[in-house]
Amino acid sequence: MKKIIVQKFGGTSVADIEKIKNVARTVIKEKDNGNDVVVVVSAMGHTTDHLVKMAKEINPNPSAREMDMLLSTGECVSIALLTMAIQAAGYKAVSFNAIQIGILTENIHSKARIIDIKTDKLRKNLDNGNIIVVAGFQGVTEDGEITTLGRGGSDTSAVALAAALNAQRCDIYTDVEGVYTTDPRIVPKASRLDVISYEEMLELAHAGANVLHPRSVETAKQYAVPLRVRSSFNIDNEGTLILGVEKMEINKPVAGVASDLSQVRVVVCDIPDTPGEAATLFGSLADENISVDMIIQSYARKAYNTNDIAFTINKEDLPRTMSILDSIKTKLSAGDVKVDDDIAKISIIGAGMIDRPGIASTMFETLAKNNINIRMISTSEIKISCLINKEDAQKALKALHSVFNLEAEESADVKGTLPDED
């Protein structure tokens, strides 16, 4: 049996006719290597923005179901055009949307998770010599409802397909050269990583590195799919390979530094110090699929027997969070709710920090030396994150990138570093 390579091209890679033809050449090159190829594509360039704009003009609060119906059309345009481009070069190719394949998801609109992918149609068409072009970002429920996978969904589609097909590798083609030690737009001496572990990549992604959506990395990790992030426009550069940590040789304690400006801090004041209050609060948020990142519960003020609970969430979840808090405030007998969006989360990530003491203290010292106040801290085995004031984010990133010896010899040649749209 031939090896299967899954390739994913984001919206900027298929933004116009010439770029689609370029993608076709990249796809064909892999086919000519003797591999079976499955290609996942996003909507062309700013298609999604255009569709969202029309929707908002018609209905300021469009239903999530109809938004999914609307947005899923963008990928169907891309797959048809890319398939035509591949056929124009004399190769057999066929396009499929998510309904046709059976990319089964949960019944949640606008950010569904993939449950299962049927492979019979894919295998049959590969066996017939076809290059298969699949619409990313979309799925279908058991009842035939069209869903979308949320931000970075096409990456997840590609990885899930690679897992389902037991593919040799999943190549994520994008408009950057790979995964960097930090954002090259802020730190020009950021260096490209040749290899990184799923675990580190996950923490990097959660910490605000926009190259890959965390969900796609989680899926790759779960099914041990080797993932390569590489440039659509410079295919001779092999980019960054993402693997299981057990397959890597780790030299540096810290692999990367990231900042995340997308969070807001919410403080619920004066929650009575009785058991179950935190569970009520976070349970209600979880019921609505709102992810909470950092949490700090202040020491109870013994005089009043109350706690303050501070947590961070993604900015776009704030309106829903506030309405949930409003509805449970009475039940919690809580006081004021304060919101602070003038914050940044800065993180250092490295599988090597497990065995090396002193990394955390180096981080805190470096921030202190630069007069940067730490407002919250969270840690995992391979990550340390500090919440700081937004105005200090760039300064912190540069200082940490330097102190952990991540600088490249030369400045990175950054062509474009905006994340692909889906």
Add this chain to the structure above:
Amino acid sequence: MKKIIVQKFGGTSVADIEKIKNVARTVIKEKDNGNDVVVVVSAMGHTTDHLVKMAKEINPNPSAREMDMLLSTGECVSIALLTMAIQAAGYKAVSFNAIQIGILTENIHSKARIIDIKTDKLRKNLDNGNIIVVAGFQGVTEDGEITTLGRGGSDTSAVALAAALNAQRCDIYTDVEGVYTTDPRIVPKASRLDVISYEEMLELAHAGANVLHPRSVETAKQYAVPLRVRSSFNIDNEGTLILGVEKMEINKPVAGVASDLSQVRVVVCDIPDTPGEAATLFGSLADENISVDMIIQSYARKAYNTNDIAFTINKEDLPRTMSILDSIKTKLSAGDVKVDDDIAKISIIGAGMIDRPGIASTMFETLAKNNINIRMISTSEIKISCLINKEDAQKALKALHSVFNLEAEESADVKGTLPDED
């Protein structure tokens, strides 16, 4: 059980945000009348043209399968936006594409015929109080391949849905006020018909009146679905009702006059006068789904024992026809093939002509008086068509419209008479 009304809105009726909101108001008005409403929409304005242009830039001969994948996205955008507009007015609505409903077609790309429509999902959603918005023009094969229905396909989708749901009526909203006695762009005194029979409408459509595609009228006739053609922009005008001829009172022998400039005449010369030659010729064309309209076989030239066969086809089928003729020429031992595209077909249509002799001779005399040469003639029970030179088409149309007393008191107020795209 509530009555079901199916409404269809073409591309010009949903060309922009304001027009979509206008359509939503028309839909809601019918719902407020106490009816269940199923709406079929085409792609917005020039969406299809735009998609076709991109496809041709990528591949001058795009595969029909991928064109169907590409073009079917246009209707999915429309249904999502219209559903959002209806919801914005506080009404329950839900959109479905052809795969979701199960609008089953033959496995022929770009001009499939509908075989069956599943109604369980539709009925369930109507029973839940939803207005249902369905993507026109598209279908799905049993194998899950996406098909499109060809020109006028959305009309056919609407009529087929009305038949499947046993609807009270199917209203085709378009940019004209109804069906006219002839093209008001050419004959300003064309009058709008209040009622016309399926049979007459079919002949009118085949004769080049662009208001409705023949296939939709055939389907309406087959299932006795009352059809109303009316204006999207003037919904107080009830337009033209199309019914079975048995339900009509017929006053005039001729209901309408039409010209068709879309045909070409092909002459295959010197076909040996042996049995089966015509069958080989037209069988080969039929195998490729090429419709032949008029046919004339000249008297055999006894000296050579050969015939000339002349026939007319649609212009867009000419390249395929020529390649078929090329492949069977040797088998037929035929001579030259001549093509003449400088022709027009002019037709008079009327269910009333069955019982009234002299209609044909009036037609031929009128053309003769105007110095118009007749090159071929074909007739049906309710239609007489003459092939004439293209330059005479307008003159013929005006003369026939006048001689059969079809003129309105006043000139028609023609807002737009281009057919809707699908």
